[in-house]
Each structure stands twice: as structure tokens, then as C-alpha cells.
Amino acid sequence: MAIVLGHNRYGKAETRLVRVHRDGDTHGLVDLNVSIALAGDLTATHLTGDNSGVLPTDTMKNTVYAFAKQHGVGEPEAFALLLARHFVRTQGQVESARVSVESFAWDRLGPHSFRRRGDHTRTATVTVTRESTQVVSGITGLVLMNTTASEFHGFVRDRYTTLPETTDRILATAVDAKWRHLGDDADWDKSFHGAVDAMTGAFVNTYSLSLQQTLMSMGTMVLTSRPELAEIRLALPNKHHYLVDLSAFALENENEVFIAGDRPYGLIEGTVTRDDVPPATTEWYL
Template identity: 80%
Template sequence: MLGPNRYGKAETRLVRVHRDGESHGLVDFNVSIALSGDLTATHLTGDNSGVLPTDTMKNTVYAFAKEHGVGEPESFALLLARHFVHTQPQVHGAKVSVESFAWDRLGPHSFRRRGDHVRTTVVTVTADATQVVSGVSGLVLLNSTDSEFHGFVEDGYTTLKPATDRILATAVDARWRHAGDDTDWAASFEGSLAALVSAFVGTYSYSLQQTLYAMGAGLLEARPEVAEVRLALPNKHHYLADLSPFDLENPGEVFIAGDRPYGLIEGSVVRDDAPAATAEWWL
């Protein structure tokens, strides 16, 4: 029996220059499309009469970028997803994911790629519902103090020492689900990002789990249009370097930045009255 399935075009790279006078605008997207619906025939018999080629999906991305322009990733993803569902009767659901790469302006037509984080968007459209999930990945944050970790379970394999003053660092991967599908996407993203950063900075942490909850709760408090936020926080460990062989003391000043393995903390914070999700969207 054929189980759930979908197909689409992954990672269509789109750069759109808006030439509005002497000062240009630049949008840099990575667009992935996945369609689901009545696709049994192509899987079981090779009948492709209901298959929209993935090459057509790619072409649609570029054509829409010209015909409609490209603004916020949520708006562009909604435009694409609704197009495929409304124009292809055999398609019952469309999921469009967008990575948005930011560029800082250096002049009227000069830019520098910003490398500290990537903005993400996942839009799911069916005949009955629309769901918009915004987010950020690769947002590296660090507190050099105001972090402890102690009182944990210890067994015969435990070697970790309790810490009352440690570096807390992470690379935030966060997604937040909007209660609706019509908002000021730019303001919502910037406000949500600011709320996450503010909560990280302002939380005296006894565990990364505590910090995760504070960041999620801070975002929901700041942005009423968001129903739920999900976070994955890798613990970017920093180990105190042993300088005793060199007759040097190290009172919490010189550290080794660990690579792997690392702790990974994941969780969600949801409003009490949040509408139910209409599609799965875990990180």
C-alpha cells in the first residue's frame, strides 16, 4: 500500500534586484516546494498525467519574482503555495519553505552579506487551511557569566562537575507559528528576533532548558500574533583550559571552545488559547 508522499523542487536559488531608481533593493532566497495530493497513479503505474514537473515549479518561482516582485518571504511563499493548490486540481496541499539571506547596504547599489543568522519561512496551504511558520537559524548567542548548572542527577558514570559560573552559548534554531496568515511580516520577524535575544540576555540561567522557556515566553509576550514557538538550542560547550603546566592561573578567563558532542535542548512554548496547528511543523 502506498503511504503518505509528496514531491517538489528543492533549493531553488533566487536573487531579485529591485531597480527602483538609483537605489536598488536586493532579495536573496532559497526556495523549496513540496506538493501532495492525488499522486497514486504515478507511483503505481508510471502514469504522469497528474504530475506537474518540478522544473515547472522552479520556473514559477522565477516568473513570479518578475511578475509580482519579491518582498517578505512569508508573502512570497503564500503566493506560491496558493497558486499550486488553486491551479492544480490534483494537488491538495502545498508546502513552501524559504531561507532568506540578509544583505546590509553599503551604498545605492552595493551590499555586504550578513552572516550571523538565516531567516526561515514555511508556509503550508490546503483547500481548507493556511499555516505560516517563521523562524531563524544559526543565531549564535553567548553569555560570559550569569549561568550556573548544578543539582543534576549523578550516577556511576557522571564526571561533570557542578558549575556556579560558566559560559552559556548556543546557536538558536527557532520557529514560531502565526495565529493567522495576514500580518506585517517584516515587523513581526524583527520583533520576534529582538524578543528572543532580549530574553537570552536578560535571563540568569540555571539550565539551558530554563533559558529556552524564557526565550519562548518572551517572544509570545512581545508578539500577540504568534501562537506557538519551538526552539532547538545546542549547548556550545566552553571548557576551562588547564594552564597549570605553565604555572599560570586561569580564573575563568581562557576557554576551549568545544565542537562535538554537545547537549541539544528542544522544546516549545504555547499560548493557552492558541489555535491548533493545521500541519506538522517540528524543527
Template identity: 65%
Template structure:
């Protein structure tokens, strides 16, 4: 029997980082969670315990904070700078994942945390090139009409009635891969965000799958630098409550919001002829 070491990596997970830019009376707040992961010629540490080529995860954490001192123009650029820094010698590939937690401005130096929506960026680099994957999670959307679900397959276990008019709600988890490194990262994020919201609100939905495709298609139409979009849309079910035991009708007004189980719709929408993904998706987690 032959035993060998397979793919491996290591890094520092979830470094919490808050930077305050104090230029002028109106401060700027950047709240991030940064994770690093390195891979390469690291067999020795696994097989013999020789740590000669192991850059400590504590050093990776310190590097994150040191680079933050130089300023954070965008999370994509910040991730690119870090990933390229780590690729050296035995470290052949580096991945940096950055989560940006938004705060709402209340005054010149006062802020309030803004919901669960989080902006994401995952940057993967080797000695020759780099890939950038943008993303977001926790974007909660709802349409209270213009959604149906009919004509679906049935078998002996099907009990679901057809719905000619239903609530459609989801919490968007999206990743989009850039075809190159020349994007205006902040503008691209704002455009993708708007495209996702517009497509959701403007699409008459006959299935959540149809809505997902419309959202991915809208992103590719509006942001030419994006090669493909991967979306995961949980169907946050809302069930009409039966009020008849209380002598009341319910003309589509009172619902029970179920948290689980839920339908989960996932798909990729991609542009023909785009540069192959390389390591981007393999390391991006989606």
C-alpha cells in the first residue's frame, strides 16, 4: 500500500481589522475580516516536522496589519497586494479572503453597524498571475407578488400545491470572477450590487431558478470585466396562515416565515469566451 501527502495549505483565519482614516474632520471607517492561506513546497513540515519553509501564521497576521497601515483603497487591491507579497520561495500560491462589514455614517465620526450584508473579495496569486473574485453575502431581498410556481414534476410523495401568486424571498450569496485586474473595484461592486437587485425586482418569476439566471445575466451585461457569476439563493419560504379556525379569512396578508428547511438554488452564469478560471474558483470556496 502506498500512502502519500495530498493537497495542503495553511494560514491565519479571520484576522479582525478596523482602520480609521482621520484625514479631515470626517473620519472613514473600514471594518474587515481577513484570512490568508498559503500553499507550495511544504511536504517536509508534514512528513518530518521540518518547519524551515513555514512562514508562521502569526507572521501572516502581522503582515495583514502592517499592510493596513499603508491604507486600504479597496478590498480587492488590498487582497492583491497581500497575496503577491506572500508568494516567494517555497510558497507558490497564496489566497487572501477579505470580508468588508459595512457601517452607516451617523455623523463626522459616528457610525452604526449596517445589517448582515457583507462584501467579499478572494484573491489568488502564484508567481505568474493573479485572479480576483468579488462577492457578497447576506443581501436579503423580497417580492410580495409577481412570483409563481406551477407545472412542476409530481410523484407519489408530492403534496405541494401550485402557487399562482406567492412571496419570493432570498438571501443572496454571490461570487463573480473578474477576467483581468484592470477593474475599478468599488465601481464594479456597486454596479454588480445594483444589477442583482434590479434583476430580482424587475423579473416576473416563474421559478427561483429563472430569477437566478436573470440576476447573473444582468451582472454580465452591465460589468464587462466579469467573466462569470456564481449564485446561491435560498428560498425563504412564506406560508399563508390558515385563520379559518378563528372565523377569519386571510386574503394573502398573514404569513408564517419558515427558516428551515428551505430550497437552495445554485448555478453559474458565464460569458462565452472568457479566460478560464485557473485557480480562482478552486480557492474561492464557491
């Protein structure tokens, strides 16, 4: 009996690419998850660990980011073809390259502001006692991004701080918010949509020096435009987008090619309150 190697392939899975196409102040946005699998003569590495025919998966990831800079990113099919043909053309030992792309759709909110398409969840929690009624409305999973108009600098530096200061970064978050109503007979739909529009508008229109500042601006806009609301609690994950260092490939990255980070993420939380209203009757945001 002989044990033999069967079908095999390898590659880099789930390279998260965000490509910003800058046309002055107006930006385009492409958000992809790219997976690459190469197959061919890979017997040696499996049988003896001879890697002379193994293009590192790390290189495949780099190629995704470098091609995004060099060629831009249009339709997912076109970008996948570009990558797959490159690996087959340049690597003689590669017989087949499979490139799979997931493309996340974003709707435009402004020249450089976007909302990720897809469902967010509207929430409502009411607490009734013999003495009181409390209505709390909210939203989760409202994903927003500004591709510029966001800076972060002047922060504390200690011996463990490596974060560079920036005057131009992506600011992205998935809004998780709850807000407390003063009464129990509002026009709930109108109030909900008004609050969401106010939050979204504040995110889009605030030139941000920190996500904390943006949080305050969102809460303030909701309370100033919705007199039926007493306070709002916001939990904003800072969905980090890391600038890809393309200098090893003699390419400049002028805030165009980003790694969409998954975790860890910053989590900025805060309550914004009107100071002339009765306090909550329960721990309303838990």
C-alpha cells in the first residue's frame, strides 16, 4: 500500500481590502474580501518541505494591496481576473489560480461619507411599573464611514505607544445606540427616523479629531433636533483601517489602500443627556 498526496491547493484567504479612489474631495469606495487559492506542482513541499515552488501566501496578500494601488479596483470580476492571471502567468509551477471576491456595498451619504448597505436593527424596550413608563428606542449595526475629514493626534505617549499621529484617516463605526423618550405617546416611527437621520448627519458633517468628539456631536444633534428625547447612549466601535505600507514595492500610498481591521477594535461609549429633564426610572441603557 502506498500513501499518496491527493488534490491540494493553498493561498491567502480573506484579505480585507478597502480602496479609496480620490478625485479631489469626492471619493469612491471599494470594500472587498479577497481569497486566493493556487494549485499546481506542489508535491515537493508536501513530501519533503522543499519550498522552492511555494510563492508565500504573504506575497499573495501583498499583491492584492499593490495591485489595488497600481490598477485601482473596479468590478470584483475584473480585479479577480487581474490577480488570477498574474499568478498563472508569473509562476510556472502554478496551473490554476482561483480568486474569490466578496464585495460589500456602500451607499453614498456625501462626497466622502458612506453607509454600508444591509440591514440594521431597530430596537425598542419599554419598562412599565405602577408609577412609571419608560420607552427606549435604538439601533444596532448602522455602519458608517468617512474616508477623510478625520484626524487623531495629540494623544498621550508612553513607552508602549507606537500609534503614529494622523491628520487624514478613515473613520468608520457600527452605531449601537439607545435613546430614552420623555413620554409614552410619541410618533414612534417619526421619532426613530429623525433620530437616525440626526445621528447620521452629525457623523457625516463633523470634522473629527477623535471618535469621542464625533460621539458627542451625534448625541448632541439627536437631542437638539428631537425634543421628545431625554438622553442617548452611544457605543461606537472604532473600525480601524490600517494604511498599507507599499514602500517595499516602490509604491506610494497616499491614503488610498487600507487593510480593514477586524479585531481588536477601539470601543468608544458615552451618554449624552439633556440636563433639564427628569432622571431615568431604571438603568435604562442596560
